[in-house]
Amino acid sequence: MLRVVIAEDAALFRAGLVRLLEDRGHQVCAEVADGDALLDAVARHYPDVAVVDIRMPPTHTDEGLRAAITLRRDHPGTGVLVLSQYIETRYATRLLAGDAAGVGYLLKDRVADVAEFADAVARVAGGGTALDPEVVRQLVRSSHAGGLAALTAREREVLALMAEGRSNAGIAAALVVSASVVEKHVASIFGKLGLPPSEADNRRVLAVLRYMGS
Amino acid sequence: MGSTSPVTMPAGDQIPGRLAAFATRAVRELLFCLLAFPLGLCFLAFPVALAEVPLGATLLTHGSQSPQAQPAGVVAVITGALMILLLVFLTPRIALGLGGVYRRLAAWLLGERIAAPPAIRREGGPGRRLTAPLRDRPSWRAAAYLLVKLPVTIVEGYAAVFAIFGLANLTYPFWWHLFRNHPPNVRLSPVVAVTPFGSLRIATFPGTFAAFAAGAAMVLAAPWLARGVSSADRWLMRGLLGPGRLAQRVADLEHTRALAVDNSAAMLRRLERNLHDGAQIRLATLAMNLGMAKEKLGDDGEVLDAAAARELVDSAHRGAKDALSELRSLARGIHPPTLDNGLADALATLAAGSVIPVELDVDVPVRPRPAVEAIAYFCAAELLANAAKHSSANKIKIRAAGREDALLLQVSDDGTGGADPARGSGLAGLAQRVAVVDGQLDIASPPGGPTRITVELPLRA
Numbered sequence: 001m002l003r004v005v006i007a008e009d010a011a012l013f014r015a016g017l018v019r020l021l022e023d024r025g026h027q028v029c030a031e032v033a034d035g036d037a038l039l040d041a042v043a044r045h046y047p048d049v050a051v052v053d054i055r056m057p058p059t060h061t062d063e064g065l066r067a068a069i070t071l072r073r074d075h076p077g078t079g080v081l082v083l084s085q086y087i088e089t090r091y092a093t094r095l096l097a098g099d100a101a102g103v104g105y106l107l108k109d110r111v112a113d114v115a116e117f118a119d120a121v122a123r124v125a126g127g128g129t130a131l132d133p134e135v136v137r138q139l140v141r142s143s144h145a146g147g148l149a150a151l152t153a154r155e156r157e158v159l160a161l162m163a164e165g166r167s168n169a170g171i172a173a174a175l176v177v178s179a180s181v182v183e184k185h186v187a188s189i190f191g192k193l194g195l196p197p198s199e200a201d202n203r204r205v206l207a208v209l210r211y212m213g214s
Numbered sequence: 215m216g217s218t219s220p221v222t223m224p225a226g227d228q229i230p231g232r233l234a235a236f237a238t239r240a241v242r243e244l245l246f247c248l249l250a251f252p253l254g255l256c257f258l259a260f261p262v263a264l265a266e267v268p269l270g271a272t273l274l275t276h277g278s279q280s281p282q283a284q285p286a287g288v289v290a291v292i293t294g295a296l297m298i299l300l301l302v303f304l305t306p307r308i309a310l311g312l313g314g315v316y317r318r319l320a321a322w323l324l325g326e327r328i329a330a331p332p333a334i335r336r337e338g339g340p341g342r343r344l345t346a347p348l349r350d351r352p353s354w355r356a357a358a359y360l361l362v363k364l365p366v367t368i369v370e371g372y373a374a375v376f377a378i379f380g381l382a383n384l385t386y387p388f389w390w391h392l393f394r395n396h397p398p399n400v401r402l403s404p405v406v407a408v409t410p411f412g413s414l415r416i417a418t419f420p421g422t423f424a425a426f427a428a429g430a431a432m433v434l435a436a437p438w439l440a441r442g443v444s445s446a447d448r449w450l451m452r453g454l455l456g457p458g459r460l461a462q463r464v465a466d467l468e469h470t471r472a473l474a475v476d477n478s479a480a481m482l483r484r485l486e487r488n489l490h491d492g493a494q495i496r497l498a499t500l501a502m503n504l505g506m507a508k509e510k511l512g513d514d515g516e517v518l519d520a521a522a523a524r525e526l527v528d529s530a531h532r533g534a535k536d537a538l539s540e541l542r543s544l545a546r547g548i549h550p551p552t553l554d555n556g557l558a559d560a561l562a563t564l565a566a567g568s569v570i571p572v573e574l575d576v577d578v579p580v581r582p583r584p585a586v587e588a589i590a591y592f593c594a595a596e597l598l599a600n601a602a603k604h605s606s607a608n609k610i611k612i613r614a615a616g617r618e619d620a621l622l623l624q625v626s627d628d629g630t631g632g633a634d635p636a637r638g639s640g641l642a643g644l645a646q647r648v649a650v651v652d653g654q655l656d657i658a659s660p661p662g663g664p665t666r667i668t669v670e671l672p673l674r675a
Contacts, residue, residue, distance in 0.1 A: 010491065010495040010499075012495070012496065012499045012533070013495050013498060013499045013502070016499050016502045016503060016506075017502075019506070020502065020506055023506065055490070060487070085490055085494055085495070085498070108495075108498040109498060109501065111498065111501070111502045111505070112498070112501035112502055112504065112505040113505060114502070114505040114506050114508070114509050115509070117505075
């Protein structure tokens with residue numbers, strides 16, 4: 001069971017989120033509709049994870065994102081899963097700056113795939129990463145790192161899945177190949193990008209994102 | 215006796231009030247004349263001063279006991295040419311500066327606000343930048359103003375002289391005895407009193423009455439003279455010190471174009487916001503509900519939780535219908551489909567949806583451009599919404615009439631009035647929208663009502 005705080009100004013969508021999470025046995029400690037209330041709620045409840053909408057009152061621009069960044073600084077124990085109707089690369093890089101542990105950035109559409117979404121919430125709560133495939137695509141597209149050119153198409157696919165926060169087993173399942181093939185790809189990617197291989201998933205993501213952001 | 219005073223008071227109060235207004239206006243106009251006169255002479259003095267230089271140079275060379283006249287002539291020609299160059303070079307700059315001073319004086323004293331001409335474009339190399347004022351039309355128009363104004367300046371000087379010396383002449387009888395209390399057999403030279411028709415020489419006390427009479431006439435005439443000449447000056451200033459008709463038109467177009475761009479940007483932002491907070495979030499919620507329902511139904515055969523699934527599908531169904539109706543109203547807000555059939559149909563649909571009964575009178579024989587139709591429609595919609603919100607009217611009248619060169623839209627109601635573009639941006643926004651096609655928005659809405667708002671949209675762009 002996870003303890004969750006939800007910040008979302010659209011009441012209907014918020015009610016849906018609450019139901020979805022409670023159906024899975026999680027506990028929603030607080031549901032709020034703006035950034036300041038979110039910070040208060042997290043300070044009071046110390047939840048495992050906060051699910052945060054980017055655009056909230058009063059300015060309807062990025063107060064959710066700013067609140068999320070503050071949370072990451074002040075409450076490292078709380079995972080932050082940011083939801084939005086658009087993916088903005090700049091938002092992603094701001095959110096992921098420094099450390100990709102316990103962070104997620106998903107399109108609101110992903111909530112429709114209930115099991116995957118619940119998975120992402122759990123992963124972020126546990127200190128993992130959940131990046132929308134769209135975020136990864138944009139980051140890969142916008143990065144001008146020369147090293148990426150050296151990757152094969154397959155390796156790029158693996159890299160993208162890795163950046164989403166998937167484990168080698170998860171990548172193997174997604175690409176319908178064996179785990180050993182994935183391991184080979186990963187080793188090759190790290191070799192080409194000049195990164196030392198590592199066990200922890202989120203460190204891999206961090207490394208990849210840092211590389212892409214540079 | 216005292217009981218009648220409250221009745222007469224207002225009437226008695228009014229006339230001094232009017233007099234006071236007249237007096238302040240007269241004083242302002244006289245002050246304008248007084249200040250304009252030396253300024254006008256300033257401009258005249260400047261070429262004269264330049265002309266003095268070659269003259270002085272010639273005299274100097276003459277003075278240095280040189281027997282030949284030739285060097286003196288050469289010096290005169292060279293300095294003369296230099297001075298002419300300097301004159302041409304400086305005239306636009308000085309004229310522009312003086313023109314600015316006049317514009318400010320006119321705004322301050324006459325209440326005549328004349329827009330400043332556009333700033334001189336200084337671009338290109340240093341040479342072009344230096345000579346930029348020479349190519350600046352407003353500068354030369356200011357110079358023309360100062361030249362044409364010379365005779366006007368003289369009359370302005372007269373007005374000032376009338377006022378000042380008129381007042382002085384009025385005082386003669388009062389101080390005569392203070393200074394002229396000499397013994398009877400002493401003869402003093404006469405005192406001079408200035409009048410427009412030559413000076414009066416006054417030697418005796420009765421003579422001062424002549425000065426007094428002349429002074430009274432001058433003081434009475436001065437305000438009228440000042441008024442006449444300052445209106446002539448205003449006319450000149452409007453024509454020559456403003457930005458010019460073409461430049462004004464360009465400025466107006468730039469302004470309305472900026473408005474149009476801002477308007478469309480604001481509209482797109484509003485649209486995005488409506489989609490984001492409306493249909494989009496409804497559809498996301500709907501997808502989430504369906505996703506949860508799918509889980510409740512289970513993967514194969516066995517239904518896990520039929521009641522919950524039914525409930526979730528039910529709310530998804532409701533969400534889909536809500537999203538549809540929201541998208542429909544949004545689409546209609548972008549472009550009402552009935553407008554395709556013409557303004558009459560569109561206004562009829564609009565009128566039918568109004569809470570307050572609407573009397574509609576549309577007579578538009580020739581269809582205007584789509585943009586004009588759309589603006590007229592949105593004006594009508596906004597005005598109708600305004601009336602419903604603020605007027606507490608019982609009846610609204612919408613009249614649309616196609617004239618030869620303009621489309622006239624009038625929305626009137628019998629409500630409480632007091633519509634003011636300064637309060638709330640609705641009317642101001644409409645005025646901007648209308649201005650984009652050179653149209654006009656006229657608001658007649660006294661407190662207590664009724665309100666009548668007329669929109670005139672030219673048919674030709």
